[in-house]
Amino acid sequence: MPPDARTKGDIGVNTQTISTTRSLPSGLRALWVMALMVGLLIAQAMAASARPDSFADLADKISPAVVNITTSTVVERGTGPSPIVPEGSPFEDFFEQFRDRLGEGDRPQRSSALGSGFVISEDGFVVTNNHVIESADEIIIEFFSGETLAAEVIGTDPKTDIALLKVKADKPLPFVSFGDSDTARVGDWVLAMGNPLGQGFSLSAGIVSARNRALSGTYDDFIQTDAAINRGNSGGPLFNLDGQVVGVNTAILSPTGGSIGIGFSMASNVVKRVVDQLQEFGETRRGWLGVRIQDVTADVAEAMGLEKAAGALVTDVPEGPAADAGMLAGDVITSFDGQDVSDTRSLVRTVGNTEVGKTVRVVVFREGKTTTLKITLGRREEAEGAIPVAQPGEEATPEAPVEKTILGLTLTPLSDELRAQLELDNSATGLVVVNIDELSEAYEKGLRAGDVITEAGQQKVASISDLDDRIAEAKEAGRKSLLMLVRSGGDPRFVALSIEDNK
Secondary structure (H helix, E strand, C coil): CCHHHCEECCCCEEHHHHHHHHHCCHHHHHHHHHHHHHHHHHHHHHHHHHCCCCCHHHHHHHHHHEEEEEEEEEECCCCCCCCCCCCCCHHHHHHHHHHHHCCCCCCCEEEEEEEEEEECCCCCEEEEEHHHHCCCCEEEEECCCCCEEEEEEEEEECCCCEEEEEECCCCCCCCCCECCHHHCCCCCEEEEEECHHHCCCEEEEEEEEEEEECCCCCCCCEEEECCCCCCCCCCCEEECCCCCEEEEEEEECCCCCCCCCCEEEEEHHHHHHHHHHHHHHCCCCCEECCCEEEECCHHHHHHHCCCCCCCEEEEECCCCHHHHCCCCCCCEEEEECCEECCCHHHHHHHHHCCCCCCEEEEEEEECCEEEEEEEECEEHHHHCCCCCCCCCCCCCCCCCCCCEEECCEEEEECCHHHHHHCCCCCCCCCEEEEEECCCCHHHHCCCCCCCEEEEECCEECCCHHHHHHHHHHHHHCCCCEEEEEEEECCEEEEEEEECCCCC
């Protein structure tokens, strides 16, 4: 290799590239070198801006709006765990005397808990987690200045674990605003501030580790971050570098109870919608479609003739808006109010965010073609607690009890005795699973003895011959699997089972 072709390690520039400029006139060569230096300076400046030397200025700006929250609750004695002492034991008197000396007895005591929050308006609205203030008799807000004020609960939403509080102050309060959490990207800097382990007003920095995380809630949309979040941070804000709240710190994943760099903040776009409703109504008002749904898997899509595994498969349509509009079990919802439906989670969130009473267009895939329904949404909170009831099937033609093993399932038609045992309506029809091969695909997909198959190939089945006919029809249509509607403990779901090996 020629000497001028070596790479200079100190600046990482190939000298062969530089040597080609020697043929340029000196004036142009000077301009070229100057442009190179400017480019290097710009690159260094961009790198410096991507990694702030300090968050101190931002911390000074946001700290006055972040609060510590202390709650207290009266706990009745005798509700917690206590030593188990056999009646008549000599230790019985000992433990009673011990409790008396501690002043316990049966007197109620006051229990305290700590959390975090942030002010969102100058007139004193404060956001925190619902679990921070749940069941609290007294809520005290401590500001960065050291001032404390009592707070009242305006409204709560357990589904997103958000609560809205209000304090009365004799002057405008410093506050922070919500940012657009949808613009947060994996790798962006974020700051978490709160009251970890009761230490008060502690700041930690990290990045957005992941987006759109779901834990266990219906409306979960968490930002995952490695910014240190510990007990006591609950309800505190997660800031972007503009000082806007992009999340509410809610949970951590940890085998020890302390931060291991996996924290979860409820996305601000979810929180803001909840807070707006709590401010206006003191409660949430979410749209309600009135269906039970499940995801469309690849085998279900193949069994139904869908081009791709997407949408929300309707397993049951109890009395409600969808039933009034003519939706049926077995429909696949592919579009809601002009938005494509990718899965059940996206549909639930979209419906919940839609105005109660709005009439929307819902596109469903039914029997090989699409159908558009107009549905006027109800309110989910009013429907909560209602027990969905499946539409009763037609009365089955009585037949002699018979059992047959199909697809690894030993099946028998529903009888009056089986209906009573399974606590089913007298008009219920279908095939009961009385036994199952534990090596079968059906067992792997969760079917168990006592389950009832009510539909196959999106047609009702009341006899063994009905199921045989559905299998034959599916094979004739070139299908590799058969879609079945199964009820387990009253809850319906669709399961696709392979029929290629069935004789």
